[in-house]
Amino acid sequence: MLEHIAVDHRDAGGAKVRALEIDRFAVAAGERVVLTGPSGAGKTTALHVAAGIARPDTGRVQWGDRVVSAEREAVRDRWRRETIGFVFQNFHLVPELDILSNILIARWFSAWRVDGALRARAVALAERMGLPDPRRRAGVLSRGEQQRVAIARALVHRPAIVFADEPTASLDAETGAVIGTLLVEAVAETGASLVAVSHDARLIERFPRVVQVLGGRLVEDAPALPRISEAAR
Numbered sequence: 001m002l003e004h005i006a007v008d009h010r011d012a013g014g015a016k017v018r019a020l021e022i023d024r025f026a027v028a029a030g031e032r033v034v035l036t037g038p039s040g041a042g043k044t045t046a047l048h049v050a051a052g053i054a055r056p057d058t059g060r061v062q063w064g065d066r067v068v069s070a071e072r073e074a075v076r077d078r079w080r081r082e083t084i085g086f087v088f089q090n091f092h093l094v095p096e097l098d099i100l101s102n103i104l105i106a107r108w109f110s111a112w113r114v115d116g117a118l119r120a121r122a123v124a125l126a127e128r129m130g131l132p133d134p135r136r137r138a139g140v141l142s143r144g145e146q147q148r149v150a151i152a153r154a155l156v157h158r159p160a161i162v163f164a165d166e167p168t169a170s171l172d173a174e175t176g177a178v179i180g181t182l183l184v185e186a187v188a189e190t191g192a193s194l195v196a197v198s199h200d201a202r203l204i205e206r207f208p209r210v211v212q213v214l215g216g217r218l219v220e221d222a223p224a225l226p227r228i229s230e231a232a233r
Ligand SMILES: Nc1ncnc2c1ncn2[C@@H]1O[C@H](COP(=O)(O)OP(=O)(O)OP(=O)(O)O)[C@@H](O)[C@H]1O
Pocket: 009, 010, 011, 019, 037, 038, 039, 040, 041, 042, 043, 044, 045, 046, 213
């Protein structure tokens, strides 16, 4: 949950510019929400603050009983590695490493033991993502395959919340549609919440909750009305 958040940036002349101002933004366990809106409106800033990557100038970021915004960077880093998954627009894989190593990479930097069970989960997730050979080097993969690896990496530690920043924007429309479906379904299977930023209409329509980011403020779309089923007529 984000409360009373403000983030200021400095413009080229050094003047303070308010980039983000959020009164309250809460995400329920297992909920799926997408932030959309014009370029420069503050979507990435909002996502980074929510994910504990950036710290707000004022306000509180709390997930469960952790007040992430009050924690030192090293403590926040550990919380991020253990509790959240993050899918980037440009995958952020290590090209020299194979698929399996990329999926497990953050585990080597955390207190987690990469034991047989975790390795087996990584292999199973790779397969779930349509990557049957986890020994292939990331550097030879197509863009769609790279994003499949990135989604598996974001899910391997069973995070409570998955954040995704424009996860389909660097893919062609057809691949983006497939990867978007895979992301939404794979996250739903784990029961994690999913908070995404996207301009992609096909991805946005898979989210029951849509939030417009306009001039650094969040504006909730009205919830879609339930369809009247044939039987109820
Ligand atoms: N490090 C920074 N220093 C100064 N200004 C910044 C910084 N990061 C972002 N901004 C400014 O804050 C505002 C919000 O940026 P942000 O990247 O969050 O927007 P966005 O909605 O994600 O845009 P896009 O869709 O183009 O990625 C913009 O005016 C941007 O120029």
